[in-house]
Amino acid sequence: xxxxxxxxxxxxxxxxxxxxxxxxxxxxxxxxxxxxxxxxxxxxxxxxxxxxxxxxxxxxxxxxxxxxxxxxxxxxxxxxxxxxxxxxxxxxxxxxxxxxxxxxxxxxxxxxxxxxxxxxxxxxxxxxxxxxxxxxxxxxxxxxxxxxxxxxxxxxxxxxxxxxxxxxxxxxxxxxxxxxxxxxxxxxxxxxxxxxxxxxxxxxxxxxxxxxxxxxxxxxxxxxxxxxxxxxxxxxxxxxxxxxxxxxxxxxxxxxxxxxxxxxxxxxxxxxxxxxxxxxxxxxxxxxxxxxxxxxxxxxxxxxxxxxxxxxxxxxxxxxxxxxxxxxxxxxxxxxxxxxxxxxxxxxxxxxxxxxxxxxxxxxxxxxxxxxxxxxxxxxxxxxxxxxxxxxxxxxxxxxxxxxxxxxxxxxxxxxxxxxxxxxxxxxxxxxxxxxxxxxxxxxxxxxxxxxxxxxxxxxxxxxxxxxxxxxxxxxxxxxxxxxxxx
Amino acid sequence: xxxxxxxxxxxxxxxxxxxxxxxxxxxxxxxxxxxxxxxxxxxxxxxxxxxxxxxxxxxxxxxxxxxxxxxxxxxxxxxxxxxxxxxxxxxxxxxxxxxxxxxxxxxxxxxxxxxxxxxxxxxxxxxxxxxxxxxxxxxxxxxxxxxxxxxxxxxxxxxxxxxxxxxxxxxxxxxxxxxxxxxxxxxxxxxxxxxxxxxxxxxxxxxxxxxxxxxxxxxxxxxxxxxxxxxxxxxxxxxxxxxxxxxxxxxxxxxxxxxxxxxxxxxxxxxxxxxxxxxxxxxxxxxxxxxxxxxxxxxxxxxxxxxxxxxxxxxxxxxxxxxxxxxxxxxxxxxxxxxxxxxxxxxxxxxxxxxxxxxxxx
Ligand SMILES: Cc1cc2nc3c(=O)[nH]c(=O)nc-3n(C[C@H](O)[C@H](O)[C@H](O)COP(=O)(O)OP(=O)(O)OC[C@H]3O[C@@H](n4cnc5c(N)ncnc54)[C@H](O)[C@@H]3O)c2cc1C
Ligand code: SF4
Numbered sequence: 001x002x003x004x005x006x007x008x009x010x011x012x013x014x015x016x017x018x019x020x021x022x023x024x025x026x027x028x029x030x031x032x033x034x035x036x037x038x039x040x041x042x043x044x045x046x047x048x049x050x051x052x053x054x055x056x057x058x059x060x061x062x063x064x065x066x067x068x069x070x071x072x073x074x075x076x077x078x079x080x081x082x083x084x085x086x087x088x089x090x091x092x093x094x095x096x097x098x099x100x101x102x103x104x105x106x107x108x109x110x111x112x113x114x115x116x117x118x119x120x121x122x123x124x125x126x127x128x129x130x131x132x133x134x135x136x137x138x139x140x141x142x143x144x145x146x147x148x149x150x151x152x153x154x155x156x157x158x159x160x161x162x163x164x165x166x167x168x169x170x171x172x173x174x175x176x177x178x179x180x181x182x183x184x185x186x187x188x189x190x191x192x193x194x195x196x197x198x199x200x201x202x203x204x205x206x207x208x209x210x211x212x213x214x215x216x217x218x219x220x221x222x223x224x225x226x227x228x229x230x231x232x233x234x235x236x237x238x239x240x241x242x243x244x245x246x247x248x249x250x251x252x253x254x255x256x257x258x259x260x261x262x263x264x265x266x267x268x269x270x271x272x273x274x275x276x277x278x279x280x281x282x283x284x285x286x287x288x289x290x291x292x293x294x295x296x297x298x299x300x301x302x303x304x305x306x307x308x309x310x311x312x313x314x315x316x317x318x319x320x321x322x323x324x325x326x327x328x329x330x331x332x333x334x335x336x337x338x339x340x341x342x343x344x345x346x347x348x349x350x351x352x353x354x355x356x357x358x359x360x361x362x363x364x365x366x367x368x369x370x371x372x373x374x375x376x377x378x379x380x381x382x383x384x385x386x387x388x389x390x391x392x393x394x395x396x397x398x399x400x401x402x403x404x405x406x407x408x409x410x411x412x413x414x415x416x417x418x419x420x421x422x423x424x425x426x427x428x429x430x431x432x433x434x435x436x437x438x439x440x441x442x443x444x445x446x447x448x449x450x451x452x453x454x455x456x457x458x459x460x461x462x463x464x465x466x467x468x469x470x471x472x473x474x475x476x477x478x479x480x481x482x483x484x485x486x487x
Numbered sequence: 488x489x490x491x492x493x494x495x496x497x498x499x500x501x502x503x504x505x506x507x508x509x510x511x512x513x514x515x516x517x518x519x520x521x522x523x524x525x526x527x528x529x530x531x532x533x534x535x536x537x538x539x540x541x542x543x544x545x546x547x548x549x550x551x552x553x554x555x556x557x558x559x560x561x562x563x564x565x566x567x568x569x570x571x572x573x574x575x576x577x578x579x580x581x582x583x584x585x586x587x588x589x590x591x592x593x594x595x596x597x598x599x600x601x602x603x604x605x606x607x608x609x610x611x612x613x614x615x616x617x618x619x620x621x622x623x624x625x626x627x628x629x630x631x632x633x634x635x636x637x638x639x640x641x642x643x644x645x646x647x648x649x650x651x652x653x654x655x656x657x658x659x660x661x662x663x664x665x666x667x668x669x670x671x672x673x674x675x676x677x678x679x680x681x682x683x684x685x686x687x688x689x690x691x692x693x694x695x696x697x698x699x700x701x702x703x704x705x706x707x708x709x710x711x712x713x714x715x716x717x718x719x720x721x722x723x724x725x726x727x728x729x730x731x732x733x734x735x736x737x738x739x740x741x742x743x744x745x746x747x748x749x750x751x752x753x754x755x756x757x758x759x760x761x762x763x764x765x766x767x768x769x770x771x772x773x774x775x776x777x778x779x780x781x782x783x784x785x786x787x788x789x790x791x792x793x794x795x796x797x798x799x800x801x802x803x804x805x806x807x808x809x810x811x812x813x814x815x816x817x818x819x820x821x822x823x824x825x826x827x828x829x830x831x832x833x834x835x836x837x838x839x840x841x842x843x844x845x846x847x848x849x
Contacts, residue, residue, distance in 0.1 A: 004538075005538065038543035039538075040520040040529055040547035040548075041547075043532075043544075044519040044522070044529070045520075049503040054501055057500070057528065057531075060532075060535070069519075071517050097507060097519075098519065099504070115517060116517075117513075117517030117519075118516075118517035137517065142508050142514070149779070160503065162507065162508045162560055163503050339560065339562075341503070341505065342498070342502075342563055345499075345502055345563075349497055
């Protein structure tokens with residue numbers, strides 16, 4: 001009889017008597033049907049899309065298990081449940097849709113996982129002020145669908161749109177594929193409503209800007225469940241675009257493409273989608289373009305006249321760097337395939353370790369960071385392929401997204417740690433930031449001190465002030481040592 | 488018996504749930520364990536002998552409506568998650584694990600050959616060497632005898648040589664509840680009865696029965712020796728060939744707004760989205776208005792996989808969610824007894840296609 005899985009990273013657990021008592025009191029708050037200690041529920045909320053979770057799953061183990069799952073329905077319930085956990089010093093892990101790629105939802109100390117998906121209502125669409133107020137557990141695709149139905153877009157399309165929540169985006173400072181026009185989630189968020197560990201509910205104002213001291217609600221942006229729980233947010237929306245223009249180009253060298261982008265961003269254009277692929281990815285995604293040139297795909301949208309003007313400026317910039325036009329079909333192809341990640345599952349079944357590492361570069365080191373990281377990753381025994389593309393561009397730089405595939409044989413975990421070590425070292429040595437949008441989670445906590453320097457201490461002090469009993473999402477964002485997951 | 492396709496099940500277990508937005512159970516419960524890949528992960532752990540079934544895991548893996556909403560976004564064309572879960576669940580019984588809340592319905596099946604219990608209002612039409620055997624299905628028999636009367640009246644009107652028989656359940660509920668042997672017995676009994684009657688065509692208005700006859704019976708070694716036709720296609724044929732000429736509903740206003748709810752099996756498995764609409768367009772006086780999601784992207788009413796019996800609260804919540812996709816003014820029409828039953832909430836009236844057609848003659 002096999003009735004329990006081995007846990008690899010479990011740091012500790014809470015006394016079962018306390019958990020049972022909590023379960024009883026939680027049932028009075030949310031109803032018994034919304035409290036569960038059943039194995040199916042514990043197993044399904046114990047991990048996210050961190051590749052390590054899949055490696056361990058295949059070996060019959062899980063990173064760590066919660067002891068209880070609760071499903072609050074509204075802010076008030078979250079507040080009461082959190083205050084109760086704080087009183088008893090029971091660890092709490094917020095859970096959205098588990099699409100995080102770095103172990104952010106792994107309940108290292110057991111305790112209670114708050115599955116937030118029952119908080120899934122669009123509370124109001126304010127057409128006059130172009131704002132929407134939405135609960136944090138709503139699925140991204142369903143959020144966008146409701147906005148589209150009313151004639152608007154949320155402008156936020158991460159590749160995980162269909163498998164992530166609004167709260168997950170805010171908690172991880174997510175970036176969507178159309179971000180160059182619409183902004184990242186922190187640009188889109190006007191105000192947040194959140195609950196602190198002691199049950200305090202607070203929210204920001206829905207005005208365009210304030211100079212009334214720091215925006216305390218914005219402290220929660222990117223806090224990955226370590227400071228409190230985001231229960232709802234007011235976000236910017238846009239009328240559905242009048243016009244959309246698609247264009248693809250190829251460049252002889254990656255550097256030429258980067259320079260072209262820098263020029264049109266400097267000129268003030270803001271195409272929604274800007275993606276520049278290295279020659280390998282160009283060959284993979286668009287076989288008819290071959291694997292010797294670098295493809296740039298662009299999607300410009302908005303008011304027709306503005307779109308035409310932007311297209312014209314962009315055309316001048318790309319031509320100045322020797323671009324060859326490749327029509328628009330490749331952008332259509334990308335639009336159709338942009339959510340298809342089936343290759344990851346298939347490669348995993350063939351024994352591969354695949355991961356993506358996104359970092360934030362400036363123009364002066366955008367290309368050298370790519371080269372250095374690629375070289376470092378290819379230097380690890382077992383690595384078969386390292387490729388990259390740039391997306392999410394700014395006047396000051398671009399996000400670089402590296403994909404690495406290796407066939408390490410037996411010890412996949414050791415290989416996994418090795419590739420991350422060399423990649424992070426290369427990135428930090430180049431002066432780039434170690435994450436652009438996937439966040440930190442459990443795994444990248446290992447490099448938080450190098451990334452932030454004394455800034456990490458500031459974060460620790462904020463954490464201590466807001467979460468004195470350290471109940472919130474232990475061991476994430478580099479806050480708390482994870483004994484069983486060292487470099 | 489069809490086997491679990493481990494490669495496909497693992498593809499799903501390894502996926503970050505890219506279709507979760509289209510899983511109605513997940514959307515109404517918010518429960519991660521019933522997310523498509525959540526169920527695949529649990530099931531894969533059992534299949535790979537890393538965990539034994541327990542009741543909770545079996546319950547989670549049973550939370551599949553068979554609506555195949557997940558296929559709308561799934562990048563694996565060969566993956567049929569509903570079937571992989573169904574075949575996987577069948578091993579639970581051998582391990583002594585079952586879901587006690589299903590016992591009363593399984594007992595009904597064993598005793599009365601219907602999950603609903605003793606059959607009432609049996610509608611047997613016999614005495615002739617009929618070409619068409621019309622199979623109503625347990626759900627219509629139990630919940631909507633009026634639709635059977637409508638069907639009978641339409642068939643009479645079209646002068647079809649048909650019969651209805653004392654029906655046994657098609658066996659689908661037994662399969663979804665993991666009772667493979669019972670499903671096989673019911674299939675064998677049906678096969679015997681159907682073959683004995685001499686009819687060459689079997690028509691059913693129930694998508695679950697249709698799916699069972701066409702796809703599960705061959706798996707159970709009980710392939711039927713009849714042509715099997717779905718109700719919408721059959722009635723469309725009768726109209727096209729001039730045997731039925733629908734008229735304007737005398738009670739209807741100038742133009743009656745009708746919205747068709749695509750039953751998932753007709754829309755995504757049988758790929759029948761045009762036939763029912765064509766029928767609607769042939770009935771005078773109707774204005775057909777599509778609900779928010781329709782055709783092959785339709786959203787489930789919550790009635791698949793016997794959920795109205797096994798998980799009634801979830802079924803009802805899903806139906807309420809689906810009802811929000813219809814305009815308040817529209818008369819909802821569907822072509823499935825489960826969908827009709829599920830959508831009869833919040834004061835809404837729901838007709839089956841046969842009810843609508845028959846009404847046009849009155
Ligand atoms: C295929 C795929 C593609 C992806 N593409 C992108 C992309 O294009 N852009 C991008 O930015 N990211 C991307 N990601 C990463 C991931 O989807 C995002 O980080 C997303 O924001 C996580 O949302 P979630 O609801 O799944 O959160 P979860 O994974 O459930 O949680 C993430 C973290 O946030 C915390 N959390 C969740 N909800 C709350 C809340 N309401 N309050 C407080 N804390 C909370 C959790 O505790 C955890 O630490 C991708 C992931 C996958 C699997
Ligand atoms: S059904 Fe397809 S899209 Fe859905 S979780 Fe499984 S593999 Fe992913």
